[in-house]
Amino acid sequence: MLAPRAAARFGRYLNPVLSAISGNSGFTKVFVRGEGNYLFDAEGGRYLDFVSGFGSVNLGHNHPRVAAAVAEALRTKAPGFAQSAINPYAAALAESLIDVSPPGLEMVFFCNSGAESVEAALKLARAATGRSGLLCCQGAFHGKTLGALSVTANPTYQRPFEPLLPDITAVPYGDLVALEEALATRQFAALIVEPIQAEAGIITPPPGYLREAQRLCRQTDTLLIADEVQTGLGRTGLIFACERDGLEPDIMTLAKSLGGGLMPIGAMLCRRSLWREAYGTVHRFALHTSTFGGGSLACAAGLETLRVLKEEPLVRNAAEQGERMRAGLMLLWQEMFDSIGEVRGEGLLLGLDLLPIRPSIAAHWKRNDATGLGEYMVPGLDKLLENIQSVYLMQTLLSSFGIYTQVARSNPNVLRVQPPLGIEPQEVDHFLLAVGTLCRELRKMSAEMHGMITKTAIGMHDSK
Ligand SMILES: Cc1ncc(COP(=O)(O)O)c(C=O)c1O
Numbered sequence: 001m002l003a004p005r006a007a008a009r010f011g012r013y014l015n016p017v018l019s020a021i022s023g024n025s026g027f028t029k030v031f032v033r034g035e036g037n038y039l040f041d042a043e044g045g046r047y048l049d050f051v052s053g054f055g056s057v058n059l060g061h062n063h064p065r066v067a068a069a070v071a072e073a074l075r076t077k078a079p080g081f082a083q084s085a086i087n088p089y090a091a092a093l094a095e096s097l098i099d100v101s102p103p104g105l106e107m108v109f110f111c112n113s114g115a116e117s118v119e120a121a122l123k124l125a126r127a128a129t130g131r132s133g134l135l136c137c138q139g140a141f142h143g144k145t146l147g148a149l150s151v152t153a154n155p156t157y158q159r160p161f162e163p164l165l166p167d168i169t170a171v172p173y174g175d176l177v178a179l180e181e182a183l184a185t186r187q188f189a190a191l192i193v194e195p196i197q198a199e200a201g202i203i204t205p206p207p208g209y210l211r212e213a214q215r216l217c218r219q220t221d222t223l224l225i226a227d228e229v230q231t232g233l234g235r236t237g238l239i240f241a242c243e244r245d246g247l248e249p250d251i252m253t254l255a256k257s258l259g260g261g262l263m264p265i266g267a268m269l270c271r272r273s274l275w276r277e278a279y280g281t282v283h284r285f286a287l288h289t290s291t292f293g294g295g296s297l298a299c300a301a302g303l304e305t306l307r308v309l310k311e312e313p314l315v316r317n318a319a320e321q322g323e324r325m326r327a328g329l330m331l332l333w334q335e336m337f338d339s340i341g342e343v344r345g346e347g348l349l350l351g352l353d354l355l356p357i358r359p360s361i362a363a364h365w366k367r368n369d370a371t372g373l374g375e376y377m378v379p380g381l382d383k384l385l386e387n388i389q390s391v392y393l394m395q396t397l398l399s400s401f402g403i404y405t406q407v408a409r410s411n412p413n414v415l416r417v418q419p420p421l422g423i424e425p426q427e428v429d430h431f432l433l434a435v436g437t438l439c440r441e442l443r444k445m446s447a448e449m450h451g452m453i454t455k456t457a458i459g460m461h462d463s464k
Contacts, residue, residue, distance in 0.1 A: 002032075003030050003032050003041075003042035004042070007019065007023055007030055011023070026395050026399060027391065027394035027395045027398055027406075028398075028404075029041045029045070029047065029398070029404070030042060031047075034049070034057075034061025034062055034261075035060075035061050035062055036061060036062075036422065037049055037060055037061075037419060037420045037422060037423055037424070037427060038061070039061065039404055045402070046402060047398065047402050047403065047404040048402060048403045048404065048419070048430065048431070049404050049419060049420065050397075050403055050404060050405045050406075050416070050418060050419045050431065051404055051405060051406045051416065051418060052418050052419060052420050053256070053261065054230065054256070054406075054416075054418070055198070055229075055230040055231075055235055055256045055257060055349070055418065056255075056256035056257055056259070056261060057257065057261035057420055058233050058234050058235055058256075058257035058261070058314070058318075058420060058421045059257065059260050059261050059308055059309075059314065059420065059421065059422070060420040060421075060422050061261060061420075062261070063260055063261060063262075063308060065304050065307070065308050066260030066261065066262050066301050066304045066305055067262065068304075069260075069300045069303065069304035070262060070263065070297050070300055070301050070304075072300070073089065073296050074297070078296040078297070078300070079296060080295055080296055080297060081291070081292065081295050081296075087294055087295075087296060087299065089294075089296045089299035089300050089303065090110055090294035090295075090296075090299045092299070092303055093108075093110075093294075093299040093302045093303045093306070094108040094110075096302075096303060096306045096307075097254075097267060097269060097302075097306065098269070100239055100306060100309075100310075101240070101252060102240065102242065102243065102247060102248050102249060102252070103248055104248045104249075104250070104271055105249070105251075105252055105269040105271065106270075106272040107269065107271070107272050107274075107275040108267055108268070108269050109124075109267065109268045109269075109270075109288070109293070110265065110267055110290070110293040110294035110298075110299070111255075111265075111266040111267070111268070111290045111292075111293040112264050112265060112266055112290065112292050112293060113143070113264060113266045114142075114143050114148075114227075114229035114230075114253065114255035114256060114266055115142070115143025115144055115145040115148040115266075116143075116145070116266050116290065116293075117229065117253035117254060117255050117266035117268045118142045118143050118145075118147070118148040118151070118192070118225075118227065118229075118253050119143075119145055119147045119148055120253075120268035120288060121190070121192065121225045121227075121251045121253050121268050122134060122148075122151065122189075122190070122192070122225075123147070123278075123287075123288050124251060124268065124270055124274060124278050124279075124288070125189040125190035125223045125225065125251065125274075126189045127278035127279070127284075127287070128189075128223070128274040128275075128277040128278040129189040129190070129221070129223065129277075130189075131186075131187060131188060131189040132166070132167045132187075132189065133167045133168070133169065133185075133187040133188040133189060134150070134151055134165070134167065134168050134169075134188060134189060134190060134192065135168075135169050135170075135171065135179075135182055135183070135188040135190065135191040135192070135222070136151035136152075136153050136168065136169075136170050136171075136191070136192050136193070137153065137170060137171060137172070137173040137194075137197070138153045138170045138171065138172050138173055139154060139197055139200035139203065140152055140153050140154070140170070140192070140193070140194060140197060140200070140227075141154065141194070141197065141198065141200060141410065142192060142194075142227055142229075142253075143229075144157065146161065146164060146165070147165060149161060149164060150164035150165035150168050151165075151168060151170075151192050153170035154200075154410055156410070157410075167187075169182055173193075173197055173200075173203060173205060174203075174205040174206050174209050176209060176212050176213070176216070179191070179213055179216060180216050183216050183217065183219075183220040183222055184220065186220050186221065188222045189222070189223060190217075190222060190223035190224065190225050190250070190251065191217055191222055191223070191224055191225065192225040192227055193210070193213065193224070193226065194226075194227045194231065195210060195226060195227075195228065195236070195240075195242050195244075195245075195247075196230075196231050196236065196241060196345060196346060196349055198230040198231065198349060198408070198416075199230075199408055199409055199410050200410050200411055201344075201351055201353065201408040201410065201411030201413075201414040202344045202345040202349060202350060202351025202414060202416065203344065204344055204345060204346065208245070210242065210245040210247055211245045211246065211247065214245075214247055214248070214249070217250075223250040223251060224247075224249045224250050224251070225249060225251040225252070225253065226240075226242045226247060226249035226251070226252045226253070227252075227253045228240050228241060228242065228252055228253060228254055229253055229254060229255045229256055229266070230256060230349070231349060232252075232254050232256070232257070232258075233254070233256070233257040233258060233305070233309060234309055234314055234315040234318050234347075234421050235257070235318065235347060235348060235418075235421070236318070236322075236345075236346040236347035236348075236349050237315065237316075237318045237319030237320075237322050237346060237347030237348070238315065238319075238347070239315060240252070241346065244346075250270065250271050251268065251269065251270045251271075251274070252268070252269045253266070253267070253268055253269075254266065254267045254268075254269070255267070257305065258302050258305060259298055259301050259302060259305070260301040260302070260304060260305035260308070262301050263297055263298040263300075263301040263302070265298040265299070265301065265302050266293075267302075312422075314421040314422055315421065317421055317422060318347045318348045318421040319347055321348065321419075321423050321424075321425065321428050322346065322347035322348045322349075322350065324425060324428050324429075325348070325350060325417060325428050325431070325432070326343060326345075326350060328428070328429070328432035328436075329343040329350065329352060329417070329432070329435075330343055332432070332435065332436050332439060336439055336440070336443060338443070339354065339355055339389075339439055339442060339443050339446070340352060340353065340354060340355065340439065341353040341354065341355045341413075344414075345417070348417070348418060348419060348421060348423065349418055350416075350417035350418070351414040351415065351416060351417065352414065352415040352417060352435070353411075353413060353414050354389045354390055354393070354413045354415065355413075356386065356387075356389070356413060357388060357389060357446045357449070386412075387407070387412040387413060389413070389442050389446075390407045390412055390413055390414075390415055392438070392442060393405070393415055393435070393438055393439075393442070394406065394407065394415070396438050396441075397434055397435070397438065400434075401430070401431075401434035403430070403431055403434055405417075415435075417431070419431075
């Protein structure tokens, strides 16, 4: 009923640019239904979801147990919000979260999004330590509210909103020497870090980096904030990605799939001593709050999500199917290392880094161009071809193979491979076959394009 006018309304009232680039270019759809690993359009077309709401649909769409838990809370007329009262759903979810989280985390603050959980973490770190400095990593993504944006060390997102928070330093991700040097100043309340930088293009740190970062933080009385908003809740084949390194962060942020793909909810978990230091008096206990944080429906969804993750073999499946996917993508990389730069990530948070067509075309032109026209044309061509391969992949995966994908926003040459955790082996194989076919097509097209450009450049040379 809503579908026919959705695209026009979206373009008019929400975001005309997004509507134009994704709708007209055909790499997204008006989805009207989601079930398990699939999204459906109004015409009944079925699409395997390889985006999973950027990590918010780990359980698949409309997981029946989460939907039933929310329906049950509604049936029993649980009060949606009753501020300053004790909410049984919030209390139970906090306990369940602490049960599954790394040792040392004993207190929870509920909010409504990933960025809000990061805000809560940054504020707690400053209030508990009395230090103002915050350390983050270059390329990081921690959200877009002003505080979270200040540690989202990406100039594209930051520049239009400057000045941001003061006393923020960004060090290269994975660089322990730079980290040690920064921490030695002892001016930082905390280091905030993603176990895998997802938005930056699924970047994994060198082995041992996180453990050593934790050691250096402890040595300099700096808190470690693990941002598990995207990596958490089974995505990497573990409940939390930081388990792999045996990390015991002082603060952890969560959101996305905590709402089971149905409700918005975020959480900040921390050590009891930090909470006491920051908020543990009658004058301070309400310094950081959120009207909607810890609402009954969101917490009911969160509680059931944790039960599902415990009782259904989703996390194990993420590890197994992640391995199957990675092995298939590595075979493709071996065949096509001239077109695919790298396969990165863990579990079902993988990225296929496509090499730009551009440099080799530009090189071709330069070698063959005697007219000087190349110098004039190449920058325009560069722009045109910048992300052409990932756009082609997204479009054709959707239209010819019924697979919905997206790229990493800060690194659009990286195709995200991020299906729900319950993906089946035959669905993994369908994706591998599709992506292999299209990468081979792309390589052929790229070769033809080279030929065409070389011919044009030689033609120009001859006619000179
Ligand atoms: C690691 C990380 N932190 C924080 C956020 C912000 O979450 P939200 O979009 O819910 O504010 C994201 C979102 O992608 C994220 O990936």
